[in-house]
Amino acid sequence: MAYTRNHNFIFMLIPFLVILTTTSFASAEVLLFSAKHVTIINKLVTRATLIVHCRNKGDDLGVVSLGPGDSMDFRFRVNLRDTTVYSCSFAWPGNTATFDIFRADRDDNPKSKAGVCSECIWSIYEPAPCRDRRDGGQPNCFPWDGFGLI
Known part of the structure; x- marks a missing residue:
């Protein structure tokens, strides 16, 4: 069960990080x-x-x-x-x-x-x-x- 929760968390974290690094929101000026x-x-x-x-x-x-x-x-x-x-x-x-x-x-x-x-x-x-x-x-x-x- 712990494995499933960690797997789901990582599954959701990776797309979030990809979106964050590819948008203007990653700029230090607008964070x-x-x-x-x-x-x-x-x-x-x-x-x-x-x-x-x-x-x-x-x-x-x-x-x-x-x-x-x-x-x-x-x-x-x-x-x-x-x-x-x-x-x-x-x-x-x-x-x-x-x-x-x-x-x-x-x-x-x-x-x-x-x-x-x-x-x-x-x-x-x-x-x-x-x-x-x-x-x-x-x-x-x-x-x-x-x-x-x-």
Whole structure:
């Protein structure tokens, strides 16, 4: 009886693996729970210190102080529903801003303007956060979600 159950399991597993390896779902970019690495770089033109606080529903990354040119990074996996969002608040002398530094619908979606990134590198400038392109082309800049003067 154990032999029959193992045989049936293997019989079902092999076609599944063949389908998985021959479809686009095998791509690392679209696999469920795809690994992401976000890097945030302080590129404020004023060369001011940037205070960054990033979090999502279940993970608070704490407050980090970045000097001019300094960076911070974090890693995670996109959730099963592909709804992962990491939101960050940014502060520098006289200003505060917020921005969703990772949104699955923007950063893990091949149909989005910015495309998929597994290494998501963000340069933070006063006017806008910009996601750098791996090919060295023009970065994708986005408006702040919220911006205020102190």
